[in-house]
Amino acid sequence: MTAEGATFLSTKARLSYLVEAPPPDGATLEVAPGIQWLRMPLPIDLNHINLWLIEDGDGYTLIDTGFPASSCTAVWEALEATLLRTRPLRRILLTHYHPDHMGCAAWLQQRYDIPVRIAARALPSAQFIVDGPSPERTEAGVQYFMAHGMSEARGYFATLAEMRRKSPLRMMPQVSEPLVDGTSIAIGHWQFRIIETDGHALAHQSFYSAEPKLLISGDQILPTISPNISLSVADWGLDPLGDYLVSLDLLAGLPADTLVLPSHGRPFTGLHARIADLRAHHLQDLALLRENISSPISAFELMPVLYGRQLKGFNIYLGLHECVAHLEHLVRRAEAQREHSAEGHYRYRLC
Ligand SMILES: [Zn+2]
Helix, strand or coil: CECCEEECCCCHHHCEECCCCCCCCCCEEEEECCEEEEEEECCCCCCEEEEEEEEECCEEEEECCCCCCHHHHHHHHHHHCCHHHHCCEEEEECCCCCHHHHCCHHHHHHHHCCCEECEHHHHHHHHHHHHCCCHHHHHHHHHHHHHCCCCCHHHHHHHHHHHHHCCCCCCCCCCCCCECCCCEEEECCEEEEEEEECCCCCCEEEEEEECCEEEEEECCCCCCEEECCCCCHHHECECHHHHHHHHHHHHCCCCCCCEEEECCCCCEECHHHHHHHHHHHHHHHHHHHHHHCCCCECHHHHHHHHHCCCCCCHHHHHHHHHHHHHHHHHHHCCCEEEEECCCCCEEEEEC
């Protein structure tokens, strides 16, 4: 399990991969006319991210940027002497604000004096990631975890604070012109429609070209990972799982033979099969939770049911948020109820 999601495979025959193997770390491979796939190594549990360099006039438009770490900036510096020597970066588009996508954006922006664009609705979340949690926000997180059944949340958050102090993401790119949902953007000879969806990250944007059929899917559709769906205290009141399922319906409206360029894993065709599998996976999780809500029970107590094991470390943080997202979706569907005890504890029961 990583911050971007947990491994979840489709059966082999359902997806058809463009290539047998990805390019080596830091190297590029042309996957469509004028589109270079750059495999960027990541210094986190998830070992790579795919970035897309699209020929645009005398330079490149770059989609996503890598993690804010020297291993990623070293790749960018090396590319200055090769790929970018004759064709420099001209602008950056971000699918969403997660650190492996946005992490080098400010650094590249300052280095090359180029514009960075992302959805306007993503900007507050992006700023929050850059600022890190304030004492008030951390306390709200502690209270949230305690309410959802983790009695030792205070000690647990103290260990998280230690991990976060090491986070190097402390620079926010300047965004003068946000990207607008439903509009078209020309990149070289490509014409992309912007498709904005919620669920994995607020205001995540995918880029769809109708001719030839190609979807730069960000983290919304991944071939081997079920994208993380979290309901944190900051988003309380939203229904990220419901939003994600709606996004799957929306993307299922694209042609079945669309080539998908995902942020993790290899480019593939089989969009409809993958969407069906991701949807079924979440419906199965919902059914599993329903079966195990026998008496009023907390999200924390239900986590081993959902994951089949006791989670450790940062996975508890991810897992509880994802478990709450599923439980709150059951509440939205009027299949479960949330009870509040006098002590401020939340417990779920079936309707
Ligand atoms: Zn993400």
